[in-house]
Amino acid sequence: MNSNDTDTDTNDLPIAFIRGFVFCSEHGSEFCSKCMMDQRLNNNQNIMGALKKAFPDKKGDFADRPPIATAFSICTRSKTHKSPMFGDFLFECNPHKVPECPACFDWEKIVISQMKLVYSSKNPNAIPVVLSRDDKLGLLASMGVDLPPKTRLPDLDLERRLEKGIDKAQGFEKLIGEGHGNRKAYDPSRLSKWPSSKSLLNGMTTSSLAEALHNAAKGSREPELYKNPFTDTRQSLMGLGNAWDHKPRMSCHIFEDKEEEHGICMRVVDVFMLPNDIPLIVVLYLRGLRSYPPTCSIKWVQDLQETKEIFGMPKIHATEAEQNLLLTILERNSERLSPDYRPKRRSNEKDFTLSFLLPLAPLSQQNIMELSTITGCGMCGDETTSRCSGCLAVEYCGTICQKADWKTHKSMCNSLKSGKNLHLVTMNHRSKPSVDNATITSSLDPAATGTASSTAIPSNIYGSKPFLIKIQRQVTPPGMNVNNLKNNPNSTMMIYDEQRTANFWLINGDDKEAFGTALEETKTGPRGLKVYRWAKRVGDLELSVCIDKGPVRDPQW
Ligand SMILES: [Zn+2]
Ligand SMILES: [Zn+2]
Ligand SMILES: [Zn+2]
Ligand SMILES: [Zn+2]
Structure with missing residues (x-):
């Protein structure tokens, strides 16, 4: 957003001159509500003939045309070339590193193409949203x-x-x-x-x-x-x-x-x-x-x-x-x-x-599932032809997609191929989570509340693909520690994915050994309370968790 650091001694002017056009020196904008300036009328003097020719039906001085928003996005202030007239450093274009580059600073062309775009839209005064x-x-x-x-x-x-x-x-x-x-x-x-x-x-x-x-x-x-x-x-x-x-x-x-x-x-x-x-x-x-x-x-x-x-x-x-x-x-x-x-x-x-x-x-979980599902290649949806040889857990249409996914997949892949798997059978006791003190008002979509409250089986948006879970232990009251949790058959741990499409409850009494192993792992995580691990759904209430290895960096959720 900001221009490159400039030498303040030689650049006290609140304006930047670039090939005959004036912009605010802070943002490189012709119009700037922060710098309180509007240079359109002024700049138009340089290109008035071309404007009149391009828009013969339009009357007036074109002072309300769309302004050039960020001239600085295409140039940088030179460290060597000074303006002979004002003594300040000139701007060089980014592509060619040429001061006052006639090809890049072709304001006439830029302004006219912007005007054509805006004048041809349904509502010329509405700035359309363009999402990347x-x-x-x-x-x-x-x-x-x-x-x-x-x-x-x-x-x-x-x-x-x-x-x-x-x-x-x-x-x-x-x-x-x-x-x-x-x-x-x-x-x-x-x-x-x-x-x-x-x-x-x-x-x-x-x-x-x-x-x-x-x-x-x-x-x-x-x-x-x-x-x-x-x-x-x-x-x-x-x-x-x-x-x-x-x-x-x-x-x-x-x-x-x-x-x-x-x-x-x-x-x-x-x-x-x-x-x-x-x-x-x-x-x-x-x-x-x-x-x-x-x-x-x-x-x-x-x-x-x-x-x-x-x-x-x-x-x-x-x-x-x-x-x-x-x-x-x-x-x-x-x-x-x-x-x-x-x-x-x-x-x-x-x-x-x-x-x-x-x-x-x-x-609702149902909607999230529908909208996140990519059938076929996990990257593009095409038919799959290959499988990651490291973990055998994800499939791709070919090497292009596999390469594109590697940066994201790497950490999961390393855990899956060398980690220890722990089989967890979870229980979803409705009475365990204390949600009664949280405000629950009606949802527009009954499925959003319905699925979570009426059935004990969490939805499965991941199919058989591995996904990241958080395993979180209970906070112990003062004077108690993890060993107290280990000894109490009623101790619980919560397991869920980032979007909370699935919440699982682990009860100590159900499988003391597995619970103990997972509990030990939580000690290694943030504040000794939780760890992030890769898991695969292997049944309605069963997870296979890669228990001893997680992402390189803990996510923040
Ligand atoms: Zn500005
Ligand atoms: Zn250039
Ligand atoms: Zn693909
Ligand atoms: Zn892999």
Whole structure:
């Protein structure tokens, strides 16, 4: 983000000159809401002829064109070449290391291609969300859908999984249904309004047993913020509910990350009620970036300040990843609204996009299983032709995928091929885990609570493939130690995977020897309480655990 360290003596100017264009010196942006500058009009003077020629139908000075966001992404300040005019160091392009490179700093070409892209889009004022593969994988992982980080699954496949995950999390099919959910056909105004006497915060609050267990095990009910975009988005949605319940009502929000690079302006327009008292929040929103806040978003914020609505405008801190998820949901739901549904807009919201939000619930184990399954090659889904000769546990379509997976697979492979296997028969006593003190509210998806509470057999999303588990012993009360646990037939240990798709309970009395071995291992782990190990499911309640060797570095969950 930041440019290379520059020699402050020669660079006091808050601006950077690069081949005739001016940018903020901190970020390399033509427009910068942090550095408070907009150089577009100024820079346009250099290319006005070309702009007029490229866009003969457009009038004016093109001062509102999309600005060049980060010139610094293609160049570095030179350590040797000084500008003869200003005496500061010039910028060299990264590809050729040429100061003032005419090929790389072809602003005319860059600006015109950006303008063409924006002017040809549906809503020229909306900045589209473009997610990279890593972004998509990260969002899926935050919902519990763990795919190999270097997976070669096609882009479209990843996109489908993300869309499906989002729809399952908002319970879309169940709540609104396929019939109404057709593209551009849904009109929420036919629903009854959310009664003002009813708490929207409660309506937006969802939870599942798995989640409650997780929080209970962590010893806290408060989820950690800004680590998991899915959890964060759910918190923010509750925040919208809370603000709506507030007297006086707060309906305007600004989402912004800590670096103030990404933002969303949002106004809750109306709230409706779906069956089972599930709220549907209609919003108008607009995305902005530090280097490109649409003009109307600036106006919107100014107007709020003037009308004193600013007091009712909590700024919601939201990481870039959370905003990506939120925008993906909003774009998806926006496509579903009927053009006949046109709630009243304020004059400064002309360019805002209309959409709606539903409460988000954690995915059920069933959903997670479906969305994480890769049949065939573990990397790309193709038919398998080879098997890792080290551990014989994973199969691939060929050497390309096997090589791509090696960095991830290595640690597991080494453990599996040389470790000692311990056969564990687990018990799932409903009475053992003390989850009763954790808040469990209804989930949108009965499967999310159903599977975990009504059957003692944990789901199996891994099939016969090895997966990482955590073995955690009980915390001993003061004056007691591990030996007391060993001697008590009622001692338990908890075993689960990162996404908690499967929780197992090990009871000392069932198999003292195996319990003892696993208990000894926990001494070697973090705080002598837990260890991470590779395991394979060998029965409904049976695991084969590679007990004496785990990952090189302990994961943090
Ligand atoms: Zn700046
Ligand atoms: Zn160059
Ligand atoms: Zn493959
Ligand atoms: Zn292997």
